[in-house]
Amino acid sequence: MNFETLLLSIEDGVATITLNRPEVLNALNQHVYLELIQAAEQLANDDEVRAVIITGGEKVFAAGADIRDMAMAGALDIALADRPSAKALEIIENMPKPVIAAIAGYALGGGCELSLVCDVRLAGENAKLGLPEITLGILPGAGGTQRLPRLIGAGKAKEMIFSGDFIDAQEALRVGLVNKVVPTEQLLAEAQRLAKRFAARGAVALRMAKSAIDEGLRMDLQAGLQYEHQCFSLLFATQDQKEGMEAFLQKRRPNFQGK
Numbered sequence: 001m002n003f004e005t006l007l008l009s010i011e012d013g014v015a016t017i018t019l020n021r022p023e024v025l026n027a028l029n030q031h032v033y034l035e036l037i038q039a040a041e042q043l044a045n046d047d048e049v050r051a052v053i054i055t056g057g058e059k060v061f062a063a064g065a066d067i068r069d070m071a072m073a074g075a076l077d078i079a080l081a082d083r084p085s086a087k088a089l090e091i092i093e094n095m096p097k098p099v100i101a102a103i104a105g106y107a108l109g110g111g112c113e114l115s116l117v118c119d120v121r122l123a124g125e126n127a128k129l130g131l132p133e134i135t136l137g138i139l140p141g142a143g144g145t146q147r148l149p150r151l152i153g154a155g156k157a158k159e160m161i162f163s164g165d166f167i168d169a170q171e172a173l174r175v176g177l178v179n180k181v182v183p184t185e186q187l188l189a190e191a192q193r194l195a196k197r198f199a200a201r202g203a204v205a206l207r208m209a210k211s212a213i214d215e216g217l218r219m220d221l222q223a224g225l226q227y228e229h230q231c232f233s234l235l236f237a238t239q240d241q242k243e244g245m246e247a248f249l250q251k252r253r254p255n256f257q258g259k
């Protein structure tokens with residue numbers, strides 16, 4: 001499938017979506033979100049794809065929602081809009097395979113919010129993350145006020161959202177907003193390396209583990225533990241469980257089929 005605002009490549013079971021509007025620092029307009037929906041749906045349904053990387057390349061991840069699109073909007077336009085942004089983020093968040101954000105340069109506003117629906121965030125040393133919406137007289141409206149505090153705690157999230165200040169890669173690592181910082185020129189290779197590591201695992205077990213974590217975070221602890229046990233039990237119906245344990249006992253590498 002060809003896109004106007006994205007590049008999509010698939011290699012060795014790893015799909016890479018590259019945001020591609022460099023003239024506006026990959027600002028996210030409706031068209032980008034609609035294409036993200038199409039790409040994410042395609043990748044979710046492609047069994048050959050076992051991990052996904054979302055990046056903007058080595059210069060910029062995304063400088064936020066497209067301000068030109070929003071500048072003249074009224075409250076009703078926003079309230080009654082189809083919100084492809086919310087749909088795109090929901091599909092990416094619920095992708096039944098791991099999604100890695102590879103962040104170089106600015107990941108601001110909607111760009112930062114896009115990274116928050118990924119499972120893992122890797123940052124290049126040049127990364128700058130922030131939710132500057134407050135400086136425009138609005139608030140982060142694509143999940144930032146909800147997902148950021150759940151990830152890094154309310155105190156630090158409020159500091160970032162109330163000030164609109166950007167934080168650099170090392171600060172993002174310190175507060176738990178990114179998993180790892182690497183030299184920018186190695187960012188995409190590192191994302192590929194991690195994606196391939198995930199892709200080599202049993203796809204059903206990985207999907208269930210993701211679901212147990214994400215659904216569990218929406219429940220109280222008792223319900224979450226119960227849900228974990230259901231997922232755990234179901235995995236004993238898979239060939240991968242038999243293969244994984246047999247391989248261990250036979251002192252060889254498992255050959256998972258994702259079944």
Ligand code: COA
Pocket residue numbers: 023024025027028063064065066067068106108109110132133136
């Ligand atoms: N929406 C629309 N256009 C944007 C954009 C956005 N979120 N972010 C950057 N751009 C455009 C700029 O208007 C500029 O276009 P132009 O060359 O036609 O004037 C181009 O991208 C380059 O941006 P510029 O501001 O010149 O680059 P910079 O290096 O001086 O500053 C930023 C970079 C990211 C600090 C600055 O662009 C910025 O603050 N962007 C908005 C961030 C934001 O508030 N995001 C949340 C939106 S809700």
